Amino acid sequence: MTVVAQQREQLRSVIREAIAAAQASGELTLNxxxxxxxxxxxxxxxGDFASNIAxxxxxxxxxxxxxxxxxxxxxxxxEGFIEKVEIAGPGFINFFLSNxxxxxxxxxxxxxxxxxxxxxxxxxxxxxxEFVSANPVGPMNVVNARAAAVGDTLARLFRAVGYTxxxxxxxxxxxxxxxxxxxxxxxxxxxxxxxxxxxxxxxYPGDYVAELAAVLQNEQPDLLELPLEERLAFCKxxxxxxxxxxxxxxxxxxxxxxxLWFRERDLHAAGALEDVIxxxxxxxxxxxxxxxxxxxxxxxxxxxxxxxxxSDGSYTxxxxxxxxxxxxxxxxxxxxxxxxxxxxxxxxxRMVAAIQALGYAEDTLEVLILQYVALLRDGQQVKMSKRAxxxxxxxxLVDEVGxxxxxxxxxxxxxxxxxxxxxxxxxxxxxxxPVFYVQYAHARIASILRQAGEMGxxxxxxxxxxLGLLQHDSEIALLKQLAALPEEILMxxxxxxxxxxxxxxxxxxxxxxxxxAHCHILGERPELRDARLSLVxxxxxxxxxxxxTLGVDAPEQM
RNA sequence: GCGCCUGUAGCUCAGGGGAUAGAGCAUCGGACUUCUAAUCCGAGUGCCGCAGGUUCGAUUCCUGCCAGGCGCGCCA
Numbered sequence: 001m002t003v004v005a006q007q008r009e010q011l012r013s014v015i016r017e018a019i020a021a022a023q024a025s026g027e028l029t030l031n032x033x034x035x036x037x038x039x040x041x042x043x044x045x046x047g048d049f050a051s052n053i054a055x056x057x058x059x060x061x062x063x064x065x066x067x068x069x070x071x072x073x074x075x076x077x078x079e080g081f082i083e084k085v086e087i088a089g090p091g092f093i094n095f096f097l098s099n100x101x102x103x104x105x106x107x108x109x110x111x112x113x114x115x116x117x118x119x120x121x122x123x124x125x126x127x128x129x130e131f132v133s134a135n136p137v138g139p140m141n142v143v144n145a146r147a148a149a150v151g152d153t154l155a156r157l158f159r160a161v162g163y164t165x166x167x168x169x170x171x172x173x174x175x176x177x178x179x180x181x182x183x184x185x186x187x188x189x190x191x192x193x194x195x196x197x198x199x200x201x202x203x204y205p206g207d208y209v210a211e212l213a214a215v216l217q218n219e220q221p222d223l224l225e226l227p228l229e230e231r232l233a234f235c236k237x238x239x240x241x242x243x244x245x246x247x248x249x250x251x252x253x254x255x256x257x258x259x260l261w262f263r264e265r266d267l268h269a270a271g272a273l274e275d276v277i278x279x280x281x282x283x284x285x286x287x288x289x290x291x292x293x294x295x296x297x298x299x300x301x302x303x304x305x306x307x308x309x310x311s312d313g314s315y316t317x318x319x320x321x322x323x324x325x326x327x328x329x330x331x332x333x334x335x336x337x338x339x340x341x342x343x344x345x346x347x348x349x350r351m352v353a354a355i356q357a358l359g360y361a362e363d364t365l366e367v368l369i370l371q372y373v374a375l376l377r378d379g380q381q382v383k384m385s386k387r388a389x390x391x392x393x394x395x396x397l398v399d400e401v402g403x404x405x406x407x408x409x410x411x412x413x414x415x416x417x418x419x420x421x422x423x424x425x426x427x428x429x430x431x432x433x434p435v436f437y438v439q440y441a442h443a444r445i446a447s448i449l450r451q452a453g454e455m456g457x458x459x460x461x462x463x464x465x466x467l468g469l470l471q472h473d474s475e476i477a478l479l480k481q482l483a484a485l486p487e488e489i490l491m492x493x494x495x496x497x498x499x500x501x502x503x504x505x506x507x508x509x510x511x512x513x514x515x516x517a518h519c520h521i522l523g524e525r526p527e528l529r530d531a532r533l534s535l536v537x538x539x540x541x542x543x544x545x546x547x548x549t550l551g552v553d554a555p556e557q558m
Numbered sequence: 559g560c561g562c563c564u565g566u567a568g569c570u571c572a573g574g575g576g577a578u579a580g581a582g583c584a585u586c587g588g589a590c591u592u593c594u595a596a597u598c599c600g601a602g603u604g605c606c607g608c609a610g611g612u613u614c615g616a617u618u619c620c621u622g623c624c625a626g627g628c629g630c631g632c633c634a
Contacts (some may be wrong), residue, residue: 024616046577055576058614065614089577090615135634176634292632302559310632317634334593346629371563373625379569416563418627420570425583433596440596448593457595503572506581517589517598522621556563558596 002119002486003108007101010081011049012036016091018075019053025069026512031060040317044477047086047094054091061465065091082392102479103467106233109482109538110462114545117485122163123494128328129155131339132251133170136243137181138204140250142373143341146419148394149410149551150341150498152256156549157493158504166259166333169247169322173240174264175317178206181243182236188213189223189235210240227330237265250395254403255551256344264320270375272323273315274454276358277308279326285357295322300353300362318347322354329360337496345369357453368496371418373410378424401426404552408435427551428523441509442547445540446556448521452533455522459537460530469531474515482542488551498550505546512539 001009015036022028034056043204054069059460061068069087076085084096097240109116131151134140140148151167172178184203188210191197198401203209216223216238226277244261265271277293291311295318297392298305308319328336336355340347348367355365375382375392384391396404410436414420424447425433449459470479485504492500521532547554 041577042573042579042580050577052576055614082601092577094577172634177634232562290632294632312632314632316632321634342563342628344629344634347634348562369562374627417571418564422570425570434582436596437582444594448582451593499572500623503581510581513597514599516593517595520593522593558594 002483003101003105004483004487006243007081007097008038008049011038011051011095014076014079014082015051015053015072016079018062020073021075022071025075027074028061028063028068030057033057040480040527041094044473045211046088046092047084048097048480051093051095052091054087054093057273058091069093097316099468099470099476099479102483103462103470104371104480104536105483106467107121107462108536109533109541113541116541117489117545118162119490120162121186121488121490122161123159125335126164126166126333127158127334127335127337128166128331129158129166129337129339130168130328132247132256132346133172134170134247135175135177136240136247137177138206138243138273138393139208139395140247142375142394142421143370144369144371145254145394145397145406146410147339147341148251148254149407150368152413152551153407153498154337154339154410154493154496156551157489160489160549161493163493168259168260168262168328169251171240171244171263172317172320173188173236173244173262174268174320178240179232181209182232184209184217185213185235185239186232189216192217212239213478215242234550237424246444250398250520254394255407262324263309265325267323267327272327272432273319275469276323276326277319280308280322280357283357283359283546295350295354295357295427297350297353297357298411300356301347302353306350318350318354320380321351322358324392325351325355326358326366329355329358329364334364337368338365339368339370342369342371368415373419373421376420376422382423404439405435406499406503407551410437414497414499419477434502435552437513437556438543438547439510439553440558441512442554443558444516445512445536445543448536448554449540455531457522457529459533464525465534467531467534469528470535472515472519474509474511474518475532478508478511478515478539481511482538485542485545497541501546501550505543508539508543508546513544521533 016033019028019033020032023030036051036053037056038049038051041047054072055065056185058065060069069091069191073085073093074089081098081100083093083098086094086096086213088094098453105216110204124260129151131147132140132144133146155165155167179201180200181204183200187199191199191210192213212257216235223234226234264318277286280295285299286308287294287296291305293309295308296305305317307316309315325336351367352362352365356362382392401423409421409426410419414473428436452459470476488500488504519532521536544554
């Protein structure tokens with residue numbers, strides 16, 4: 001249990017006893033006592049913890065909230081850890097506690113290190129997180145970059161709260177787009193020896209296809225001797241493999257590594273589509289109409305039924321995707337989370353239907369939809385056009401602003417919000433740039449610890465110092481923020497809201513910079529100096545932990 | 559037409575059934591013989607899109623409307 005949770009439980013039982021005593025004395029008559037809410041107020045004036053119990057129970061007590069609060073407070077037992085109790089506003093009971101629990105936070109951080117903030121909340125559940133899954137026919141875009149940042153940090157959050165997590169990138173290397181890509185590549189190859197060779201109307205125009213063709217010619221100079229069909233098959237396999245390797249490298253450079261790159265073609269090769277069709281047929285969810293085979297997804301709330309096998313005998317995209325999700329479930333995952341772009345939201349209904357048709361609960365599949373990203377330069381939206389070749393790829397973005405800024409900016413917004421990405425701000429090396437602001441806090445602490453070493457001051461453990469010397473407002477505020485980390489991590493994971501963490505990091509950095517301006521460390525008398533060194537070390541550990549979870553570097557100096 | 563997302567300070571965005579709605583930027587004014595001034599301190603700013611409803615209490619929940627973005631294929 002976390003320090004905050006422990007403190008909350010302790011207070012809760014004191015309140016519960018007070019209510020019981022008040023009831024016994026006849027001053028309070030409640031039909032039932034609800035769960036006692038205790039929040040950590042934003043305003044320090046409102047104490048360490050505040051309860052709205054009097055507001056909630058006022059109705060059943062048939063008394064005004066403030067009067068209920070007065071009665072409860074009157075029956076609170078004397079406790080050493082409670083310094084002051086106030087009734088405020090419409091009837092809140094505010095508790096001011098002694099600082100001991102805050103000092104204890106520092107001891108816990110020291111013991112747990114980078115494990116601090118972790119929990120066992122998700123134990124027993126296996127989550128499969130699928131994200132990015134960009135087609136292996138071209139470079140990744142900025143929405144892919146957003147998905148990569150959000151997915152990767154969610155995976156780190158899930159692991160932190162005890163889930164078993166697998167991350168996967170689904171490679172659509174068997175569909176129409178892969179065929180178009182193969183024809184494009186083949187045409188570029190032909191053009192190397194015959195510049196007039198026609199390029200397909202629907203082909204991919206990017207230069208990368210021609211560059212790839214040159215590599216291919218080097219590796220396979222005799223390719224044109226193969227019959228057309230074999231040649232295209234080779235281009236498809238080899239070309240998509242090349243693209244996957246590029247995507248892998250780009251993502252690694254971005255701090256994202258997947259547990260598994262799942263190939264659609266492997267599903268086809270293993271007969272998984274036929275298998276899942278057979279399975280759905282047995283269960284009575286398929287029917288034939290208009291020369292095609294349909295999945296009766298409307299039986300599970302989808303808008304319309306979906307074609308599974310087209311009239312020409314080929315499969316649709318959804319067929320392979322159903323087989324893929326079936327495969328995930330057969331591998332023992334209890335929860336599937338997919339992160340998709342905004343253009344796929346209409347796809348949710350059919351996939352959720354498919355999951356149910358396969359015999360799983362509706363909420364087994366959860367789909368997170370990201371919204372679009374607009375890039376701003378000089379305050380103007382950067383216009384992108386694939387056709388005109390004006391297109392900023394994920395790699396362009398990372399080259400321009402760096403991995404840390406890119407990830408932090410994407411994670412700094414709630415995932416379902418449209419995002420304006422300010423390219424000028426992202427490269428700015430000042431406090432205006434939030435990622436620098438946070439990293440600087442970490443580097444500043446590293447610098448203090450380095451200088452302490454140079455001065456011959458050894459870094460103390462919490463057991464060697466008098467933490468009670470930490471009394472300054474800025475020190476108390478820092479300690480409270482450190483104590484809040486475990487609940488922040490849990491909430492960010494449970495609500496799938498990684499932006500809570502960037503916010504937390506910014507707040508912590510801000511509190512540290514303020515502390516730094518108000519409190520000196522190395523020049524102080526040894527007792528105070530050591531207590532502050534302990535504090536600063538705790539802050540550094542937590543900053544490192546949060547930055548790691550965001551996938552952002554924690555520099556020792558800047 | 560139906561569906562999803564968004565609408566909060568000049569700008570970019572948090573928040574969320576309750577206490578005086580927050581942060582950064584921008585604007586203005588201060589602080590460096592002192593551990594990194596890549597920092598800190600102080601000041602002003604709000605029909606929380608509009609209209610109803612539920613509630614002791616709504617910016618938050620519900621309904622309708624308005625505005626912006628996106629989606630509704632035997633494409634992926």
